[in-house]
Amino acid sequence: MSTPFGLDFGNNNSVLAVAKNRGIDIVVNEVSNRATPSVVGFGPKNRYLGETGRNKQTSNIKNTVENLKRIIGLNYKDTEFDQEAKHFSSKLVELEDGKIGSEVRFAGKVETFSATQVAAMFIDKVKNTVIEDTKASIKDVVIAVPVWYTEEQRYHISDAARIAGLNPVRIINDVTAAAVSYGIFKTDLPEGEEKPRIVAFVDIGHSSYTCSVVSFKKGSAKVIGTAYDKHFGGRDFDRAITEHFADEFKSKFKIDIRENPKAYNRVLTASEKLKKVLSANTAAPFSLESVMNDVDVSSQMTREELEELVKPLLTRVTEPITKALAQAQLTAEDVDFVEIIGGCTRIPTLKNSISEAFGKELSTTLNQDEAIAKGAAFVCAIHSPTLRVRPFKFEDIHPYSVSFSWDKQVEEEESMEVFPANSAYPSTKIITLNRTGDFEMKAFFTNPSDAPAGVSPQIASWKLSNVNVPEGEQSVPVKVVLRADPSGLHIIEEAYTTEDIIVQEQLPLPEDAAEDAEPEFQDVTKTVKKDDLVITASTFALSADELAKLTEKEAELHAQDKLVAETEDRKNTLEEYIYNLRSKLEEEYKDFASDAEKSRLGDMLNKAEEWLYSDGEDSTKGKYIAKYEELAMLGNMIRGRYLSKEEEKKQALRAKSESSKMAELAEKLAAQRKAEAEKK
Known part of the structure; x- marks a missing residue:
């Protein structure tokens, strides 16, 4: 039985949810984060997916692909290409079909992957994250994508899921998924002939902004208006801050981070953190060590300065709201509640702008980061033949x-x-x-x-x-x-x-x-x-042949990643065993090995260590296992003697303890008999 899986395919981070335990659970990744970076990196031997890709991004800047959902299905000669390209550190190239591909150095060769392939790599990664967390079979998935995705882009994301070995039962608009999440958990929705509840959902994420107006009744939801700004999101705020500091550092420290992609990326990452800090504080320091040319930089920014910096962006807040209301043939007064989702809606000045546009207080009933993934998981559960879920009907527009x-x-x-x-x-x-x-x-x-x-x-x-x-x-x-x-x-x-x-x-x-x-x-x-x-x-x-070819390629890359990870694990195990055994041979095991055994094992450990840091630095999984077993043959024999002696000590202590308890019991019984005899 396949566990229903919902994926909020985000531009910066993606959130994973599954329907189980009579509810919807968020899946944490390998480092226990509730969101996984939407990043694919390419290294000398294997790929760096998710958290690993983000951690290695600065040192592997030209071979790291992010903003995955922005380029999938996009033409290289599209009028929006230049606007998207500025957010990429990897090289974007034109493929034979006119689409965008990413050119990277992978395993010592220059490789080109289509946007669909790179998205499939990431989806395969999060699929395996869910399998590891749930220990369940994962086959069906509902993927939440932006409202503005074209039919072509929806086909491409479906293909990416199939390449990753999943069955995309539905591609759902992200704000519609959030509306489903709202509707299924609300117990006070109107019924029958009552007036529907009108809720506006404002979703501002890393790269885009969507406003959808939804009509709710108990057990149903209907999208009646939706509008968007494809190029308004958190990354635009991050870039505005980065450009501000780029100008400041050029005059103050005489360095131009725009000429150094790694330096620019470090400042961009730090700017994102600064933005989050300023959402909760009125001022924050900004400093980076050796950002470029061994120059340390430091500065600070206040919330007022940030608001002034992003003022041109804030003028664009009203348009999607106005368009969505016009499509729904409603006014702001007709809206009962305004729900905000997406990480960017935490910015105070942005919240104020949204609130002013509707003329009412904002609501945060939903988890801003997880509502979309939970809604997608519920929709996947609806399609499951084995799960019974609460009836809920919804329509999009x-x-x-x-x-x-x-x-x-x-x-x-x-x-x-x-x-x-x-x-x-x-x-x-x-x-x-x-x-x-x-x-x-x-x-x-x-x-x-x-x-x-x-x-x-x-x-x-x-x-x-x-x-x-x-x-x-x-x-x-x-x-x-x-x-x-x-x-x-x-x-x-x-x-x-x-x-x-x-x-x-x-x-x-x-x-x-x-x-x-x-x-x-x-x-x-x-x-x-x-x-x-x-x-x-x-x-x-994709045609059946193309799909099969790309699926086979992804399976090969997955197997290669797995082999590299297992090889590294075996190498670390060998290294750890060498140091642990050498230490124990001088302490716990010293009385359980003869001088000849100590000398022989010491030589073996020294040779293994020397090999590990020379010829064995880049060896195979089999050779690491062989070296480990060679050392373990003698090491385990000495360890066996030590454990045998330790067991003897435990048995002796146990016998002594039992003997002491028996003596105490005998003494107690004797005392009782003596007391009874005296009474007589």
């Missing part, structure tokens, strides 16, 4: 209008708007077409200008075959089932030809009819399914 077109074979319309903007999904529509033979269909943005920048207006295409036209007929009716599925993907779920058949239906008897009256029948024409069509889809998803 189409940001754009989507139409479908088809080959012109008869005199009829060639396209139709099927899913209008602002309509709810998941949803299903059935259209009927008259076809003269096999045909093609396409899904596209109704208004090409609605397509996100750099994205083709076409969404997907399909070939529909096995259209059999009856002899003597010019065309045949075809029913096509069009669906906007729960992940926001537009698909053709089913297609089939129909035919009209005549059946006899019994007419109702008159009220005054005799009991033995003969029933009357009439011929009725009914439309029934005839032949299922074969649907061949052409979407943004």
